[in-house]
Amino acid sequence: MIRKQPVRVRAILGLCALATTALLAGCLKSTEPLPSSVDLDGKWTYTGTQTSPVRETLSGTLTISGESGSSFVGRLDLVAVNASNGQTRLLAGLVNGAVKGSDLIDFDANLEASPWRHVGQIVADTISGPWVSSASDAPASSGTFRIERQSP
């Protein structure tokens, strides 16, 4: 005998199936990368601070691993040290950004639930500027950063 499922359970299962379909449909299709118009490939030394809400010093490595036109992708690995208690946390995430204008570097580092938006100016092999992350139900965290290209 086939047991009839309650309407509520069927509705939930249907909703889950719909969500799964939508997620699968949301998988991105990629194009071929364009010839690079920027020269950011390689490893960069990252130093920075978080000034709000809690003070932290940031240090790590930015690795630019792919370029397509003016866009670039890579990865940022950071060690954040709490200024008040010295506790350390590791942050790592995907980086994607672009060069805008002649000297403006704009990238997101997906280190937490919401990305850390970095906007800086490149001068020679150094990029510096502010960063902001708008986390849910809290004021934005923000700070400054400085990135220097490592010697090859």
Added chain:
Amino acid sequence: MMRRATVLRWAFALAAGVCALPPLAKAQSSAFPKSAVPASDLANTVPSDSARDGGTTLPPVTVSGAPRSYQVITVPVPDALASGTDVDVVIVPHGDFVILGARSRKLPAGAGQRKIAVTIGIPAGALAGRLMAAEAHFISTGSPTLVVPIEINVSLVRNIVLTPGKARLSAQAGSDVIVPFEIANFGNAMERIDAKLFLPEGWSVREVKQGAVTISPGETSKRRVRLKVPALSSTGSSFVGVTLVSGADTLASETMTVEVFNSNSIGGQSGPLITTAYSRALDENGNVNQLMTLTANGALYDSVRIDAHAAGGTLLGAAASNSFAHLGSYQSSASLILTAPSAQLSVGNTGTSFSDLTGLYSYGQGALIHAQKSDWSVLALGAYSLPSSTAPDRKPMFGLRAEHQVGIAQISSSISHLADAGPSPRQLDAAGIGAALPSPFGTTFKAEVAERRFDGGSGLGWSSQLVRMSGENSTELRATHAPGGSDAFARATNELVANVSERLTHRASVSASAWSTTDATSVFSGLKSNGFSLRPQYAIHGATTVALEARSYSFDANSRPLAPGSGGAFGNREQQLGVNLSTYLHQYFFNSTAYLGNVTRTVTPLGLATISDRTPRNYWTANAGWSGPGGLVELQTRIEQTRDRAGFVNQQSLFGVRADQVVLPMLSGIRGEGEVQRVSGFGGEKSSIMRAGLAIPLIDGFSVKIDAERNSIFHSIGGSVPWVFGFRLEHAITVPMVRMPGTSGYVFEDLNGNQRRDDGEPGVAGAIVRRGSESAVADESGKYRVGGDSRQAVVIDEASLADGWTANGSARGDLSVTLTTSAAIELRVAARSGIADVQIDLAKAHVIARDSAGREWGAMMSGPTTATFQSLPVGNYTLDFDLSELSEPLVPRTPVPLLIVSGKDSKSITVTLDPRPIRMWNGSGKSGSAPKSDAPVTTKKSGS
């Protein structure tokens, strides 16, 4: 059972005078004389149970029956009887068997009756087995008396009653407890009984072997079982089960409660845990990093807890810091926190928040004290700001906040001077006042105003907040204006926040939040942030929950020029829609979350037009594993992808396995942890984490931890990713408390009733003492130690004392118990003036006994002339009488004897009450004048 039946048979045989003969010989030698008396007389004269003057015994008649029942038995008339004569039948009962109806009857000659019916009552106490119930004597002229035994096979009745001891059972953890109980056999057969014990975990029986006990019907056997209570037993009730079995049959079962007390919970064993550790690790460049740490955590003494941390060493590289974190070693400035119920003192590295307007997130090195009572609290900070590598300057900070309950309102005021250095220094001088008031619908309204002065300006700040907390539901609305913003120790300059969480049904709940903030800092001249989230959640089953979430957040920032020509504006707007499924089964869990979304980024370089682009951002995470006391093992995965304006997809995949605090099989006591994680990025970029660690306990509190990690995040100057090894040797020991908590003393038998412990007055082992919710049990010498509020007196739980003993009230220190007994005061009313009987109802007489300490006991009138003290401790008592409520005043005749209570036996003394004498005058004096003499003249008065 069988033995007793046999004895009865032998007794019967002896009485019959044929005990030495076998049945056949007995039958042959029996010579029952011819009846010379009527049968009825025979029935009356033959004593039951024994007397018989001879006869031939025939095969018995046997039936079955239960105790307390009547059986009708058919007895055949022997064929050997002469048919031509009358036959007298006499039924002779044995023992407690009862014959219903006539015991004798006559069978007329020629009636042809071949059988008779006899009704026999089986006594309640009849033992199980075949018993001789009666005999039927057939007497006929010319024939020997023929005897037909009537046997009843009494059925088995089992009735075993298990009765726990009446005394309350209590024991100290680590000592023994004796569990007494009685086994009574109310059945009708002898029973061989085994007592099976069901003990709490870790308990054991002291006796090597518990033998079976044999109990006859009607007997009672007392048993005492000595049990070992484990030293680690916690204070509370433990249950001991006793089941009586006989073979495979369970006859009775009882559960007894033992109150266990573990004085270690307030004793020396539970002081602070002191952990000393030496850690050593190589960093990514091969440098040696060392760290010594000392921590103390636990109760320092009564209600005061200590949490202290100190560390020193060389910490050079991030990889070593990460390794130390895995090993449980942290380098931070020394700190000490002492916590008591009404105060907390923090010294060293410390920090606090005063209020939204007078300072949040202020940390430094100094002292912080927080004292609180039921209607007020004070928070005070004095410290220097923390230095940093780029800003060694240290700024002084202090702050004070006081709260006071005034009626239904809580009034607060605070003042602060806060500052720190660094790349973006903060500064605030503020003074504020606030209040919190209960509001309708179970909400609380809070408001505060403060004058805020900061670097570059000042302003009046205000904040208001409405909070509702009700079970699983909560609501918060908050609006704040704090001039100076986060550079002046606030969250932001302006803040508007709404959070709601509601449970709709037992399966469904929803949470939502919305916020908007604006701020200005040394980095940003303007920073706006706002967003919302909505998350409905539904529990499909108890352990399976599905949730949907929609969220959107954005910010717009105007950065100050950090360098000439720099600066500009930029912003983000992110929208996401996600679904989450989480479930667990026993110790297995699964959790998965998927989000689809997009990000719109804008940037406006200084002096240029705004550039905007919008890219998708999707990710999916899942983790599944097992979690239990034996550790945690988890599989993790995360796939994340974005796409740039040109359609190029950047995807990163993470797969990992993580084990944490896992007990390693075959290596008892050793726990392991490890992690393997692989991250695949675009263009073949790979990164990985491999880590393994072991925690190995050694002896005497020593243990070792080792950790090895290879993490792509750490690489040497040369670019290589090295293995980073860490090692920690630690020693942990629990030290005694600085001061033993609680109150100690002895519970002793006050044999002479003077309420002081004298020589020879022994302690009372096992006595339970209580103070508030704390309790303790006296040890073998009667010594106790009990925690709780020292302002309260300690009382003895009289249920823990033996019968007849009572506590002499509550006190501190030594507590006396005395043997109490009843005492009767017999009141005898003397004849008036020695000649006239006086009839007075003494029911309203009050007799009071007063001991040497002035304590009083009142007696009850238990009879017309008897006043009884139900329970008087040992001691000497003077007696007082209140006879004012009697119909005629009586006076106790002095000297009133002393009431001396010295033991368990009841005391009785007699006190004579004298009536008022009658005074008469001769009438010669003036009317109304006083008599010349006070000497009374008595006269005989009868009746009234």
